[in-house]
Amino acid sequence: MTRVTIRAPRPSDAGPYAEAVQRSAAHIRPWNPVEPDGLPDLMQRQGPGLRSFLIVDLASGGLVGKCNVANIVMGRYCNAALGYDSYVPFHGTGRMTEGMRLVVGRCFADQTAGGLGLHRLEINVQPENERSIAMARRLGFRHEGFTPRMLFLGGAWRDHERFALTAEEWPAPQ
Numbered sequence: 001m002t003r004v005t006i007r008a009p010r011p012s013d014a015g016p017y018a019e020a021v022q023r024s025a026a027h028i029r030p031w032n033p034v035e036p037d038g039l040p041d042l043m044q045r046q047g048p049g050l051r052s053f054l055i056v057d058l059a060s061g062g063l064v065g066k067c068n069v070a071n072i073v074m075g076r077y078c079n080a081a082l083g084y085d086s087y088v089p090f091h092g093t094g095r096m097t098e099g100m101r102l103v104v105g106r107c108f109a110d111q112t113a114g115g116l117g118l119h120r121l122e123i124n125v126q127p128e129n130e131r132s133i134a135m136a137r138r139l140g141f142r143h144e145g146f147t148p149r150m151l152f153l154g155g156a157w158r159d160h161e162r163f164a165l166t167a168e169e170w171p172a173p174q
């Protein structure tokens, strides 16, 4: 049974979000910016190109993680890139994977059913980020290739491994 749910961030999440990000800074910092006060800005940037989801623990209401569905391009592409962080104390408990499965399902669901109507999703991961590569593989993403100097993170242009999944491949066998 799924232990989590997903929903859009709300203004009242700003405080718990800041605390969750601060608690999790040590494992986020090597791979993603640590921005505890970033939720209001993220909410303002929501639109056709960006949809963010919070992953919430059903039993406690605590924040398990966040997933940004970014660079959404519709038309003939229907493509987006997923970016995510998980938060202490739920980090490493399998809840983030459960939440990501819900996010991927929402991405591929038809717009008439409340989904985003996407056809292809990418996850771009730095080669040394083993936990995130494990996440991509658990979700059934295929390794497509290597993209040099792809994203500016931590003060430099970082190489990334590119993983992808199309709607035809979902749901992936678990």
Ligand SMILES: CC(C)(COP(=O)(O)OP(=O)(O)OC[C@H]1O[C@@H](n2cnc3c(N)ncnc32)[C@H](O)[C@@H]1OP(=O)(O)O)[C@@H](O)C(=O)NCCC(=O)NCCS
Pocket: 027, 028, 029, 031, 032, 083, 084, 085, 086, 087, 090, 091, 092, 093, 094, 095, 096, 097, 098, 124, 125, 126, 129, 131, 132, 134, 135
């Ligand atoms: C990448 C990241 C989101 C992965 O999140 P996570 O919290 O490890 O995700 P999960 O807990 O769902 O991962 C499953 C792990 O929990 C374990 N687990 C523990 N209890 C479990 C349960 N009841 N059910 C399933 N898995 C369970 C799994 O075995 C797995 O461990 P393993 O990888 O050692 O085999 C997280 O490490 C993170 O925030 N990293 C920093 C930011 C980052 O790298 N973002 C991505 C950039 S591309």
